[in-house]
Amino acid sequence: MSTHPAEARTAQAHGTGARTAEPPVEPPVAGALDLEKLFAARLHAARVRPYLATALFALHTVESRQVPTMAVDRHWRCYVSPGFVDRTPVEELAGVWVHEVSHLLRDHHGRGDRVARERGLTGPGERLRMNIAADCEINDDVYGEGLVQPEGVVTPEYLGLSPGRLMEDYLRQFRLGARTQDLVWLDCGSGADGLERVWDLGPDGAHGLSAQEQDAVRFRVAQGINGRPGTAPAGWRRWAEEAFHPPQPWRELLGAAVRSAASGAGAGEDYSYARPSRRSAAVPGAVLPSLRRRPPRVCVVIDTSGSVSDDELGSALLEVAAIARAVGGRSDMVSVVPCDAAARIVHPLCAGEGIPLLGGGGTDLRTGFAKALGAGPRPDVIVVLTDGQTPWPATRPPCRTVVGLFPRQRAGRWNENDPDYVPDAPPPWARVVTIGSGSGSR
Template sequence: MSGLPLDALSPELRRKWAAARVWAAHRMPYLANALLTMDPVVVPDTELTDDGAALRRFPADTGWHIHLSPAELERQSVPQIGFWALHQLAHLLREHAAQVPAAVTHGPDADEPPVRTPEQQVWNLAADAELHGDLSTAGLEAPADVAAPAALGLPGGELARRYWTLLQDRTELPDPAMAAGDCGNGCDGRPRPWNCDWPPLSRTSAQLTALEAARRVREHQRTRDDVPGGWRRWADEILEPRVNWRRQLAAQIRRTIADTTGRVDFTYRRPSRRAGSVPGVVLPSLRQPAPVIAMLIDTSGSMNDDMLGQCLAEVDAVLRAVGIGRRQVTVISVDARVYRAQNPRTIADLTLGGGGGTDIRAGIEAATVLRPPPDLIVALTDGHTLWPDAPPPRTRVVVGLLDPAGRVPDWATTVVISEPGSEEVR
């Protein structure tokens, strides 16, 4: 299905949709930017056999499109539409489509008319049960057919995979109306008849959106202390190190930061505060420099979306580690050539370029001519590239290797990033 742009709606329905998004952003302001990232797609009711009832929940897909039925926009109130927008956004941020058990993926072939299987229904119930507490404790009133753990006879506060396991022991589905609720492709990854052929949001952009939302959750928690527990846990998982290799990479970065901030030198740019004790003599003050870090991101064609997502997570970790010194962090995209050097304050400020061949030597050369010169160069790459014969002068180099089969120079400290839970430093 091709889908129609928002302009296909009447002015009244466009205003209603806009009001629903404002209502949702006011209830959960830390998700406001992510909410605006979802691209609305109008699905004409005449193209659906049930006059749009299948879109009662305004389902989203993994490309971050949210599907709007004119009939449902007309029927539902602004708060109801706003609730479903947040509900579908939560499915996308929690990546429920990527967590589906194997039993759910064994549905009809993509060429056949998509028909929901009982396994899909159970997974939808399990995913909804995970989200229920986080949306209800935020002051949102969920519709009666949204699966609440209590209505399913299950404990609260569990994750979707745990609810799936518990529901597998049931001999029959719960309330048919509850089981019939369909949150679409964004919940289980299976095709739907209303899915559009519009370009999806890229994996990298989706990860950037999630990182920014997680940061806003933490900021809101510090100032307001009213963020539901499930969103706090989700933000911690996004922002904190999750696998062991990151400890090693972080340790190498901290070592350089400590070495640099431990240096002191005399400078006459700012007179010493003790100059008054020696009239007529200009005394120098002590200067403690902030670390200068250059991060090279391999953006060649051999780097897949998951690898680029790991690179972005590391850049975000470094920006948070150096704090107010983040203006000293320079990020350079490099494939066979170097792209514009950037000094992002947050990961959302970063733009990646590339997609061609690989020559990390160009990135290292560009880093060494920065002013001031970097104390540390962090190269995040799969290693399928050429390297300089000798290390850059007076600069430590750490390689985050995303493919164990890649090649790295002997003169660099290398952290091998193989798979979650494993690590090797060489």
Template structure:
């Protein structure tokens, strides 16, 4: 039998990805952000920490040849959802937190992670008959538990050698693999968080009878509060921006109105002046901001840019304000991986720096965990606080007045 053509194999994998996205559209942000790599070094399929998904060409060819097209797509589509589920559930990071650093324990962790995600049945997708996945009931274990619980049970139980488990890559156990070396896509932590939150949002908004309970619970955990705080934040920023833009625009006869034909023979004026929104975002980079909170803050920067379609200026701040990151576009917001800081917290320094920007911003958004000294007076520019909630921690809020409920949004 001739060796599979890698180009044809990659095309089949792309077809399967489109099929999976059609069947389960809430996974589309993760599916289409993944990079396809064809390599015989993996046993079936694997994924690394940056959404590079590796496919064995013989495996793909076998599934494609031995099934009718729709069944082949459903089986390859299942593998797609299986691999990206590992990243969405952050199995690699969770393995690192457990201190998993050896081959045998990494294999057991891989099995435990498969138990966690294989208990969902997806309409239109089918587990490959030639490569059946690991199920907890096959080991006498119940469904619906976390991988950490399954790992303890696998390590404590009287099970045979588990080294037969397929190695699915660093995306599951955090340990680099030889096939992951080379020119591969690398996503920033912000990009990965945006993918997770978008999949979670779409999962939560999808019909309840389509999304299994385990995934709805996951989405609720990722999204946190069900209050549409982003809509509230967007509304409050919009009001402030419109006031700022309005102060720089006026009606002028220098250019005829687009509706002149309606008012003929009267010549109405048109609105003229600078109508570009100016947004400054002060990001708390103090020591109290954990990595996850900082990632959330930066993902909100990207969301603000996307919502208002205007560049923003970011001011990192702990006890002092650092050099502004000016004119950040949506694409650039996704790629920010480092902001200076790590000391105490005083967001007043960042707000003062934002007010001194030239041209002056129309609105200042402060993204902080709330553990800061708050200003006691208003500013010449509307200041809105986005407070990042931390589980188990009492949140300190800005004083009211001068910052009432219309200027504070809990995130």
């Protein structure tokens, strides 16, 4: 049975996230890989997308008859089907080059692994969804301006989704079904979803890039994009900005800040007669105590004022449990002080969900500091979870302080009754971590 030309073109576009009814079939007899044509396509891609040139030439090509078209692994090798190169025009091959290297630059393999762990996504079906979602992220700004878009390329519009989103967003917005039933053969390799393929050479194979080399390539590409403002699509400009200022997992930062404060000199240290000091031998007739380290005491002051939302209060309770884990799981060493304009009762941490977060008025966390320090025994670390709309103590407290800030995007939201009000920044003696989807720290 003959194949309609449009169907054949759809099969040829398979490596760029195209919709195919059947897997492409290699000719019975295939010649050697046409490197001249393949590299001419890469040169064309570099000319029309000069900011991607460093990444395009960092890819090492591997001839493979196991891949349907072109695919990449997580070590920056590009596997190429000789038959696909033979039957595809140079202009379309250039688009495939850009498509495949985009997966690697945007770390779709690492992000796919993280999403799989966080959301419990297992099995080839979920990895196919990741590949489709990753293609949606990059295909809405790959083509045009010198790069030909093949027929049947997977785009957000095809799935009824909005363009300009990230892979993680698209994963939440569609499931495998009628719209995706023709995408079962889509395979851009482990570089697109993190799942190793049988053709992968693996971490010990030749010509792979190390993690440091991959980061260096990404940084050079980001430099090129930021150095030529207005020449790259919005998706690439957003990526380049994040490459220079990568978001850090704020929960890890908050936990690290608490652990660092709790492990500092003097924190959790006290004298004990349970084991006499070795210096007792120098003082006949006297027993001297020894300095012992105990689990650190942590007091969490939670801002319950009206400017803090219910969602943020719920997040604060989750962070209390995370803080307890950060100091070794000793919940008996963690206490909580709800505070708006006045500090509430100091609650020992038994179960975070049982702590009433009362409040709703103005904010003065100085009373929270006073309550935390006045309720013995004195804490070694005070952790403050707040939106920052508060006066701060004039003097440094006699213990370490970590501030978790709920982000506020617009200054106009600070105080509806006083548009000129700007809150004071946290004091320099506090370690500050921004709580949100991204994070920052100082």
